[in-house]
Amino acid sequence: MLTLDAAILDAIVAHARRDHPDEACGIVAGPVGSDEARRYIPMVNAARSMTFYEFDPGEYLRVWREMDDSDEEPVVIYHSHTATEAYPSRTDVSFAGWPDAHYLLVSTREPDVTEVRSYRIVDGAVTEEPVRVVNATVDSTAVQSYLFGHDRKPVDYECRA
């Protein structure tokens, strides 16, 4: 199961919406071995594409050194699909090189509903897992509806708009 702070989830979804129709990508770092996604790091999609994403090699090295120096690792690696469902593509699976990371996919194909699903991808095997959102504040002016795929049902999730 992936546990994610509501503010970080909001930031990820906002990034995906902002870059739509291009794919967006990034990391949430946390202490090595903790499985705690604490530090949100949006990354540039060097491919600037609607069907492909790729960390910029220079930015990735810089961010990785920061993480390594602070004994952090990528707890979450996220990216968006902008015209298809939030399920890992063949390309996603072939590239997945961080076996301890949660691969979070966000689909922005629907303007009003954001599909958010999380997976483990290890040696080419994809396993979906639940997403638990913590620290959500109740906001009567919520504008964003999230669909957590693992539950197979829409969840109205209150976000700071």
Add this chain to the structure above:
Amino acid sequence: MAIEVRVPTILRSYTGGQKAVPGSGDTVADLLADLDTRHPGIRARLLTEDGALHRFVNVYVNDEDVRFLGGLDAKLNDGDSVTILPAVAGGAGQRDTAGG
């Protein structure tokens, strides 16, 4: 010549869990051959069957991606630091089957 090689989690099974290992070589190709003598199998994880650098990995000499330095022919100097990272890439791509 001594070169520090920083190794990502996914390859540490080849280095006995070490984050960084020493190596030597005049080029990246030489370095990988040298590493493979002490960490058998690591080279095959980084190269394709044709002997080219795999697209699923990023290799850096100091701050530069070796793709901009001549790839496996990139020159190395004493004291250089080589970093290996799994490439982070993917995307919806051209899908030919649902959920593919």
